[in-house]
Amino acid sequence: MHSPRADSRPMRMLRAGLLGLVLAVGLAGCAPTQVYDTTTMGAERRIISSVAFEFDSYRIRPDSYAALDNTAVALNDPQLAGLLFEINGHTDVIGRFGYNVALSSLRAGAVLQYLAARGVPPDRMRAQGFGPLQLLDPYNPRDPFNRRVEIVARR
Amino acid sequence: MPISDPLANMPRSAATWPVAALVVAGVLVVGALATSPVALAQKNSGPLLPVAPAAPAAPQQVRPVTPRMAPPSTALPGALPGAGGTNQDAERLGRTLPLDPATREIRDGVPPDRIGTERRLGLREPRGPATDMRGRTPSPREIVDALAPR
Numbered sequence: 676m677h678s679p680r681a682d683s684r685p686m687r688m689l690r691a692g693l694l695g696l697v698l699a700v701g702l703a704g705c706a707p708t709q710v711y712d713t714t715t716m717g718a719e720r721r722i723i724s725s726v727a728f729e730f731d732s733y734r735i736r737p738d739s740y741a742a743l744d745n746t747a748v749a750l751n752d753p754q755l756a757g758l759l760f761e762i763n764g765h766t767d768v769i770g771r772f773g774y775n776v777a778l779s780s781l782r783a784g785a786v787l788q789y790l791a792a793r794g795v796p797p798d799r800m801r802a803q804g805f806g807p808l809q810l811l812d813p814y815n816p817r818d819p820f821n822r823r824v825e826i827v828a829r830r
Numbered sequence: 831m832p833i834s835d836p837l838a839n840m841p842r843s844a845a846t847w848p849v850a851a852l853v854v855a856g857v858l859v860v861g862a863l864a865t866s867p868v869a870l871a872q873k874n875s876g877p878l879l880p881v882a883p884a885a886p887a888a889p890q891q892v893r894p895v896t897p898r899m900a901p902p903s904t905a906l907p908g909a910l911p912g913a914g915g916t917n918q919d920a921e922r923l924g925r926t927l928p929l930d931p932a933t934r935e936i937r938d939g940v941p942p943d944r945i946g947t948e949r950r951l952g953l954r955e956p957r958g959p960a961t962d963m964r965g966r967t968p969s970p971r972e973i974v975d976a977l978a979p980r
Contacts (some may be wrong), residue, residue: 725966741967772935822885
């Protein structure tokens with residue numbers, strides 16, 4: 676017959692081993708798991724640039740030149756080599772839809788031309804005019820917050 | 831007198847498995863919470879709008895009105911200071927868009943079929959996180975960091 680002392684030691688070891696195993700499995704489950712969404716993560720990124728235009732016009736305001744000059748320098752940076760750039764113009768909903776799409780397209784084109792003149796290869800850029808189709812704040816579609824130019828970098 | 835293990839008097843399976851089962855259950859609950867879709871979405875969410883304010887705006891610097899470089903000779907009127915860019919151009923272009931007249935004339939609104947309209951216009955909808963750099967002049971380094979693939 677086994678003494679209680681003799682029985683308790685292997686049982687304690689067994690319990691400790693089991694506990695260690697379970698903890699290891701549990702911690703593995705809790706470890707940071709990188710989940711990549713292949714539609715977005717790493718595939719493309721964008722900035723909302725601080726380009727401003729004259730009212731109801733696609734003429735770039737002079738106070739935006741500095742930001743655009745810096746953008747041109749950035750798009751020519753070796754770190755962005757091989758990427759394509761989309762220049763996307765957006766408006767709010769005020770006015771006629773067709774006009775807004777056209778105006779945003781002209782504004783995006785003006786930015787593209789400006790960047791091209793500062794050395795960004797035109798064949799790496801594409802201008803798009805979304806008008807009010809991509810509102811930043813759909814609950815306030817008339818808000819000027821929705822007017823913007825975005826620059827998208829994608830492979 | 832040796833201290834006896836109270837569990838030692840129990841049958842082996844009865845002594846071990848309740849403890850192990852409790853530990854397993856606890857760890858699985860913690861693991862499940864940590865790897866739930868909500869937790870993963872929070873962990874992997876990028877600086878999506880509008881939660882992505884960039885660095886605080888730098889003090890506004892007074893810039894010369896003239897651009898650093900001469901205006902490009904090939905630029906559209908909109909890129910040239912003081913030239914063109916009138917709304918008549920937008921009116922003209924708006925009439926040539928591949929849209930039915932009813933859609934084109936929508937006032938203060940968006941067509942119900944947004945995706946279909948984008949497709950008709952040949953637009954590619956952007957995806958991925960955005961960094962808002964409005965209201966300031968970001969440096970080239972900031973722009974590169976915001977656009978570089980991760």
